[in-house]
Amino acid sequence: MVQFLFLFAFGCGTGSRYVGDRDDLAQIFEENPSWHDSAIRSQKKWRVPISIMMAIIAQESSFDPKARPARTGGFLWIFPGSRPSTAYGYSQAIDGTWDSYRESTGNKWAKRDNFQDSIDFVGWYCHQSAVKCGISKNNAYYLYLAYHEGHGGYNSGTYKSKTWLMQVARNVDTRARLYASQINNQANTKKTRSSCLWPF
Template sequence: MLATSRTLVFLLLLAATLVLGGCATRPPANSNNLCEIFEENRSWHRQARQAEKRWGIPVPVKMAFVHQESSFQARAKPPRKRFLRIFPGSRPSSAYGYSQALDGTWEEYRQDAGRRLARRNNFGDAIDFVGWYNARSVRCCNIRPNDAYRLYLAYHEGHGGYRRGTYRNKPELQRVARRVAAQANRYEQQYNQCRSRLERRWIFF
């Protein structure tokens, strides 16, 4: 009976460690180099490739989105507004995690993608969300899967807002979208140099 109790305690501690460890991965040392990111976090490459196969959105595009949205911070949130320029107030939205997904959109993803236990501070779930959302943008907004600029505009404005062209009067958003597209291009060039090596290692992961 004592041995059984100890085994149960050990399994509970192990499960808690795995859950916390999966959520609390530190940001990569060099977030501007995709090869180094995947060398440092091997499981991220496997998860990003799985999301690519599932949704058809290239790995560099999805990773550029995460770079922009959270700088690879698992528990990222929008900064609080300031009351009287001194006191911290409410946050501007419910955005959270690697992908900065909103509460409602994340719940829609969990239901639509069949991932009821998905968490926004888990990289594998977050990168799959980015693939899911962008795949919907491809279908409903007629955007190419590798067009990071327009995909980001739809990601930020929502599909309805993108179709209405709400981004046209937002020059700062357009600048950010261009930055995301440039990051995706850099990531793609880097990924072309290390993809085969990473995939060989993936087989033995």
């Protein structure tokens, strides 16, 4: 409920797809007003905190709708190398997982460079992680590990040999906690301003 109050402080409109400071969730929603509606819908649908979904997107794409993995290899900077995966868009979902999402949800026209579809995907995937891996929907650290490794990889413990990945997951957890704190602060500020109004 507190996360909803925070988001209602912002107006509706078309998102500008611009993010100046990834660590300031209030600024992110001010710069992209339509995103808060999408975040609310996804949280209501999948029961995953907005702070966690936004932290995952921040890590995966820095909120760039056209983000792709960097090319590897190549020759003399003339012939570009191949990309290591088909990851694309806000969520960096790969082709196969995105197709599974569209089939599972019936959202067959979903696009990875659309923020509403992307945050719904992140909520859906975290919900699947809770079901298939037994991860709490409030645990950003383990949700991100499952997001990165896949459910099979997570259950097999593939992340345990990847110290770099566990550090990235800690970073996601730290950002999610920061976002949650900002949400609470904004909601408390809104309540305080309302209580200061004259009752007549």
